[in-house]
Each structure stands twice: as C-alpha cells, then as structure tokens.
Amino acid sequence: MGLNDEVGRRLKELRQDAGLSLSELARRSGVGKGTLSELESGRRNPTLETLYALTTVLGRPLSAVLDDPRAGVGERAAGVSGSAVTAVLIERYEDEEAATDVFRVTIADGATQESAAHVPRTTESLMVLSGTAVVGLPHTPQTAGPGGHAHWPADVPHVYGAPRGEVHGVLFVRYPKAPSDS
Structure with a gap:
C-alpha cells in the first residue's frame, strides 16, 4: 500500500471515529469535499497544509495519518510537501502528557510558508x-542558523522561511493531550 492509500485509509478511519461526515469534515477544515473524497480513496497526493487542516479539525497530530516511520526498516520514509516545506516523519513519541512528532524538514530556498494554527x-x-531559517510567529519571527534553534507556539498561525x-x-511538534486522551 502506497503513501496516498495509507493516508487516505487513516483519514477515513479518523473521520469516522470522530463521527463526522465527509461534508462536515470538509466544511470545518476548509478542504473541498471532492478533494477530501479523493484523499480518502488514495487518488490524490496530500499536501502538508491540507493534512494539517484535516488533522487539526480531528484533534490529532499529523503523524496520525502518516506512515509509521519504523515500517519498512532500511527504506527512506515518504515525505509530505507543502508550499515551501517538505517534512519526513522520523519518530513519534507519546507519553501521558503529550504526543511529539519529529520530522526531518527542508525549507525551499527563498520560500515562505504560512501555517494555520494547530490544536x-x-x-x-x-x-x-544547515542554512538560515526564519520561523515562528508572523509578527515576531525568529532567525536560526546552523546549530541554532527556535521555539514557538503552534496553536496560532506561524511561518517558515528560507x-x-x-x-x-529537525522539527519537533508537541501536541499536549486533552484530559480525555489519557
């Protein structure tokens, strides 16, 4: 099963588990119903922005729809690309307090990506x-070069730029669990 098929299957399962119709998830996420239907059937390539829009409405981390990074040991994990950022899930860690997704990311030269608020x-x-990233809140972005780092709230709109x-x-996305998740 390919990435599109796996993502589609998982999206459909999460949508059904949440008790949402295709139309309702499309409305809440701002993703077209036709696009969502094609994603769920594996006929459409998912973008990073679209997957974040859907998983945010579903209250789940992005890794909930991506392949398990440990599957197919020795094979390179598939990446998901957005308008400026390509992200490859390399690890998912979960404990009582939070789920943390770890991605290997590339931000394209000269590009800027605005990301919507997450959960x-x-x-x-x-x-x-390597390189110099401009990331974080749009009105107060942080600049980080090789060996440097930046940290920001991601439950509000934020940016990535090169x-x-x-x-x-390496990007760490930490999703604190709701009391009912424990």
Missing part, C-alpha cells in the same frame, strides 16, 4: 542543520 497548546521547535538558501533541520 490548542501545540508547540514547535526547529533545530537548524530567505537565503535552502534550510535543513
């Missing part, structure tokens, strides 16, 4: 491996 109390941290060359880094 409440979500935070993000980026460790820069103004002077491609950026490579």
Whole structure:
C-alpha cells in the first residue's frame, strides 16, 4: 500500500471515529469535499497544509495519518510537501502528557510558508542543520542558523522561511493531550 492509500485509509478511519461526515469534515477544515473524497480513496497526493487542516479539525497530530516511520526498516520514509516545506516523519513519541512528532524538514530556498494554527497548546521547535531559517510567529519571527534553534507556539498561525538558501533541520511538534486522551 502506497503513501496516498495509507493516508487516505487513516483519514477515513479518523473521520469516522470522530463521527463526522465527509461534508462536515470538509466544511470545518476548509478542504473541498471532492478533494477530501479523493484523499480518502488514495487518488490524490496530500499536501502538508491540507493534512494539517484535516488533522487539526480531528484533534490529532499529523503523524496520525502518516506512515509509521519504523515500517519498512532500511527504506527512506515518504515525505509530505507543502508550499515551501517538505517534512519526513522520523519518530513519534507519546507519553501521558503529550504526543511529539519529529520530522526531518527542508525549507525551499527563498520560500515562505504560512501555517494555520494547530490544536490548542501545540508547540514547535526547529533545530537548524544547515542554512538560515526564519520561523515562528508572523509578527515576531525568529532567525536560526546552523546549530541554532527556535521555539514557538503552534496553536496560532506561524511561518517558515528560507530567505537565503535552502534550510535543513529537525522539527519537533508537541501536541499536549486533552484530559480525555489519557
């Protein structure tokens, strides 16, 4: 089963578990009903922005719809791309307090991506491996170069940018659990 099929299957399961119709999830997420139907059937490539829009409405981390990074040991995990950022899930850690997704990310040279707010109390941290990233809150972005890092709330709109060359880094997205998740 390919990435599109796996993502589609998981999206459909999460939607049904949440008791939402295709129309209702499309309305709440701002993703077209036709697009959502094609995603669930594996006929459409998911974008990072679309998957975040859907998983945020479902109250789940992005990793809930991506392949398990440990599946197919020795094979490179599939990446999901957005308008400026490509993210490859490399780890998911979960304890009583939170789920943390760890991604290997690339921000395209000269690109800027505006990301919508994620579920409440979500935070993000980026460790820069190469290049210079401009990330965080749009009105007060942080700049981090090789070996540097930035941390920001991700339950509000935030940005990723690479103004002077491609950026490579490791992104940690922490989703605190709701009391009912424990």
